[in-house]
Amino acid sequence: MVTSDEETTRLYRIQRTIMQMLNDRAYIVSDYELNMTKHQFMEKYGDYLKRDALSIQKTRRNDSSDQIYVFFPEEPKVGVKTIKNYTNIMKNENVTRAILVVQTNLTPFAKTCISEISSKFHVEVFQEAELLVNIKEHVLVPEHQLLTDEEKKTLLQRYTVKETQLPRIQMNDPIARYYGLKRGQVVKIIRPSETAGRYVTYRYVV
Missing domain, CATH: 3.90.940.20 (RPB5-like RNA polymerase subunit)
Known part of the structure; x- marks a missing residue:
């Protein structure tokens, strides 16, 4: 399915805020990623834009052992299975921090799952609407x-x-x-x- 122009614009703005956020948190973000135009964004991700294609991993500027993942789940309401998939990826890569960009929200079970793993994994949840504009x-x-x-x-x-x-x-x-x-x-x-x-x-x- 071809992504609508409105949806592409929305995801472009969200991704731009995420890049600025990572840069402000002292992770390594290139000038190209920070200044990407909507046209460049479309060229990179194409018309058939799947949210999970936007997922990235970044390293802190002064500490290469400190890394973070940003995940863009495909499903509108994120469940436990998705959280477990992500924590498995993090475990394999030895990454303890992640940002989850969700379309609407998490299921109650997924919220419980995140608080249960909080001693090992620090998972922050942002709704897409919160990232359309950089606060x-x-x-x-x-x-x-x-x-x-x-x-x-x-x-x-x-x-x-x-x-x-x-x-x-x-x-x-x-x-x-x-x-x-x-x-x-x-x-x-x-x-x-x-x-x-x-x-x-x-x-x-x-």
Whole structure:
């Protein structure tokens, strides 16, 4: 079946957001992948675009052992069988992180399955509708930078505070989900300021 133009445009926009997201999370993404036009996207994936053709694996810039998969399941409502297929792929490749881009949602059993494997596999679920526009490009969203463990330690020493005394950001906050933040991490937020040029705050992920 030939993919409709509307569907192609939708998948093109979703894939573009995913590439920007991976780049912002410090995974290796080429300029070509970041700047791909819709025409190039169609040339690459063709008229008979199957969602799973968009699935990719990426490596972190400064740590080749840290890899992530992005899966685009074909079925509208993802079940346990699909989750198990993906975790088998991850196990074979020794990859513990994945992003699942689902059309609508997961079955209740699939949700349970993801929470049961969460000690071994970190699987994030995004609905396609959430990725049509990159939340980071919204005018009200300031720049976020994840601190390394070393930077976090320095920050806490400099201000003589415990991490739990910092202002908080919820793990399910849309921007925290975009960056794939985990509980216990600290993120630096940089806002433009008319007086100081920029205004920096820190948030502890809970």
